[in-house]
Amino acid sequence: MNIGIVGLGLIGGSLGLDLRKAHHTIYGMSRSARTCELAVQRGIADVADCHPQILERADVVILCPPIGLIESVFDQVQPYLSPKAIVSDVGSVKGAIAPLLHQRWPRFIGGHPMAGTAESGIEAAQSDLFQGRPYVLTPLEDSDPVAVETLKALVQDLGATLFLASPRDHDRAVSLISHLPIMVSAALIAAAMDSDNQGVLQLAQSLASSGFCDTSRVGGGNPELGRMVAQFNREELLRSLDLYEHHLQQLRRLITLGEWENLEHSLHHTQTARPHFLES
Amino acid sequence: MNIGIVGLGLIGGSLGLDLRKAHHTIYGMSRSARTCELAVQRGIADVADCHPQILERADVVILCPPIGLIESVFDQVQPYLSPKAIVSDVGSVKGAIAPLLHQRWPRFIGGHPMAGTAESGIEAAQSDLFQGRPYVLTPLEDSDPVAVETLKALVQDLGATLFLASPRDHDRAVSLISHLPIMVSAALIAAAMDSDNQGVLQLAQSLASSGFCDTSRVGGGNPELGRMVAQFNREELLRSLDLYEHHLQQLRRLITLGEWENLEHSLHHTQTARPHFLES
Numbered sequence: 001m002n003i004g005i006v007g008l009g010l011i012g013g014s015l016g017l018d019l020r021k022a023h024h025t026i027y028g029m030s031r032s033a034r035t036c037e038l039a040v041q042r043g044i045a046d047v048a049d050c051h052p053q054i055l056e057r058a059d060v061v062i063l064c065p066p067i068g069l070i071e072s073v074f075d076q077v078q079p080y081l082s083p084k085a086i087v088s089d090v091g092s093v094k095g096a097i098a099p100l101l102h103q104r105w106p107r108f109i110g111g112h113p114m115a116g117t118a119e120s121g122i123e124a125a126q127s128d129l130f131q132g133r134p135y136v137l138t139p140l141e142d143s144d145p146v147a148v149e150t151l152k153a154l155v156q157d158l159g160a161t162l163f164l165a166s167p168r169d170h171d172r173a174v175s176l177i178s179h180l181p182i183m184v185s186a187a188l189i190a191a192a193m194d195s196d197n198q199g200v201l202q203l204a205q206s207l208a209s210s211g212f213c214d215t216s217r218v219g220g221g222n223p224e225l226g227r228m229v230a231q232f233n234r235e236e237l238l239r240s241l242d243l244y245e246h247h248l249q250q251l252r253r254l255i256t257l258g259e260w261e262n263l264e265h266s267l268h269h270t271q272t273a274r275p276h277f278l279e280s
Numbered sequence: 281m282n283i284g285i286v287g288l289g290l291i292g293g294s295l296g297l298d299l300r301k302a303h304h305t306i307y308g309m310s311r312s313a314r315t316c317e318l319a320v321q322r323g324i325a326d327v328a329d330c331h332p333q334i335l336e337r338a339d340v341v342i343l344c345p346p347i348g349l350i351e352s353v354f355d356q357v358q359p360y361l362s363p364k365a366i367v368s369d370v371g372s373v374k375g376a377i378a379p380l381l382h383q384r385w386p387r388f389i390g391g392h393p394m395a396g397t398a399e400s401g402i403e404a405a406q407s408d409l410f411q412g413r414p415y416v417l418t419p420l421e422d423s424d425p426v427a428v429e430t431l432k433a434l435v436q437d438l439g440a441t442l443f444l445a446s447p448r449d450h451d452r453a454v455s456l457i458s459h460l461p462i463m464v465s466a467a468l469i470a471a472a473m474d475s476d477n478q479g480v481l482q483l484a485q486s487l488a489s490s491g492f493c494d495t496s497r498v499g500g501g502n503p504e505l506g507r508m509v510a511q512f513n514r515e516e517l518l519r520s521l522d523l524y525e526h527h528l529q530q531l532r533r534l535i536t537l538g539e540w541e542n543l544e545h546s547l548h549h550t551q552t553a554r555p556h557f558l559e560s
Binding site: 207246 | 394414416441443445449450452453454456457458460461462463464465466467468469470471472473474475477479480483484485486487488489491492493494495496497498499500501502503504506507510511514517518520521523524525526527528530531532534535536538540543544545546547548549550551553554555556557558559
């Protein structure tokens with residue numbers, strides 16, 4: 001199958017490596033001529049170019065720019081797409097984009113491969129990045145079944161684990177397990193820094209150990225990532241924050257009232273629930 | 281020096297092993313005759329007994345029962361203490377206990393060795409548990425300087441890193457970096473479980489990865505520990521929760537208002553601050 005990949009960074013580049021290994025022909029596109037050169041040299045693409053005309057033979061086109069640019073990249077490539085082309089993307093939020101592009105291109109189906117490293121750019125592209133990792137496709141009710149099956153087969157070629165969900169369910173789930181933790185964790189760091197007493201702050205910094213380290217990790221991560229998920233998944237993130245604040249208030253109420261048995265019961269509940277999120 | 285250790289579990293037993301290696305004579309006491317036997321067999325104590333009379337020759341007595349029992353254990357052993365004995369404890373909260381026992385026994389100085397494993401009991405006792413770990417002593421303004429120096433020397437014998445703090449500053453610091461994270465993290469698990477949609481819950485469980493795993497770890501820990509820190513450090517924990525909620529509301533406000541530059545700035549601030557808590 002002829003596959004166009006637009007944006008040859010960590011995700012686009014890694015898709016190219018694995019889909020080529022699965023005997024597809026990869027047409028790469030990047031704004032940077034140097035990246036196009038590297039893509040061919042590294043075996044990410046069979047051919048690569050800065051001009052969208054490179055995509056005209058593609059049966060499937062996967063848009064892999066940063067999430068804020070997906071729509072404008074689609075604008076740019078649309079005139080060159082084969083009318084039968086299936087289009088997908090790799091954005092980490094689906095609600096805003098998937099229905100919109102589906103309206104503009106009925107054979108568009110949103111995708112979200114949940115893999116990554118701390119690195120970015122074509123240099124970070126690697127084989128088997130998606131192996132065993134979740135890959136969510138978000139077809140709509142009236143999506144073309146052939147397009148869905150074609151993308152499912154590509155997910156299988158990557159060795160990824162396929163999930164199907166509506167764009168809204170996808171965004172709700174990732175807001176709870178991925179975007180909410182960033183804010184929860186960042187507020188912890190902010191609170192720990194905000195001591196009115198220099199001695200307490202220094203002592204806190206000295207005594208902090210694995211519990212603080214783990215709970216604060218994602219709140220101390222890339223600020224642009226945090227901004228981006230909030231910006232693109234605002235509605236679901238605010239909904240998750242509501243839910244979170246409700247449960248934090250519940251715990252707080254038990255502590256204020258000294259309801260120790262009930263507090264222990266609640267913590268037993270979270271202890272029992274956590275493993276169900278870690279088994280996959 | 282003759283050292284009495286009351287309570288021969290993970291902490292008391294490990295103290296015994298290392299202080300004996302440092303050529304002190306250890307007088308162990310436990311409610312359980314079997315534990316006393318094991319303590320002598322394993323080289324934790326030179327002698328051990330269920331009766332507090334075993335402590336009458338001790339220059340220093342370290343109380344190592346669970347935090348809720350420290351005062352009653354002191355009641356039990358006090359009649360047998362040498363009038364010059366220095367007394368300390370290993371409780372993870374100091375504000376409630378240290379000033380009270382100081383009043384009853386002027387040579388009492390609170391202590392908190394910040395080390396542990398997931399195990400408990402005398403079987404879990406191990407050498408070098410305190411090596412390189414923080415050990416906080418909480419002398420009061422009128423504490424006997426000789427008693428403070430004596431305990432400082434024992435902390436050095438353990439290879440631990442000494443910190444001196446008032447009981448209140450200690451409790452405030454540990455509430456921020458150790459007790460608050462438990463509640464913050466437990467509320468995250470509770471929120472993630474509380475989806476009104478079974479499909480979203482299952483998807484969230486399937487998609488959860490390292491970010492959720494780390495942020496939820498201490499909230500999925502031992503419920504008795506969470507109850508205990510809340511119960512004994514209630515005032516400071518509620519104060520830390522106030523601070524935390526304030527900062528979470530700030531982040532939420534920026535998201536609600538769409539102030540993306542300010543949100544990124546806040547997250548940059550937490551990214552910069554976090555390493556100061558991890559360097560010790």
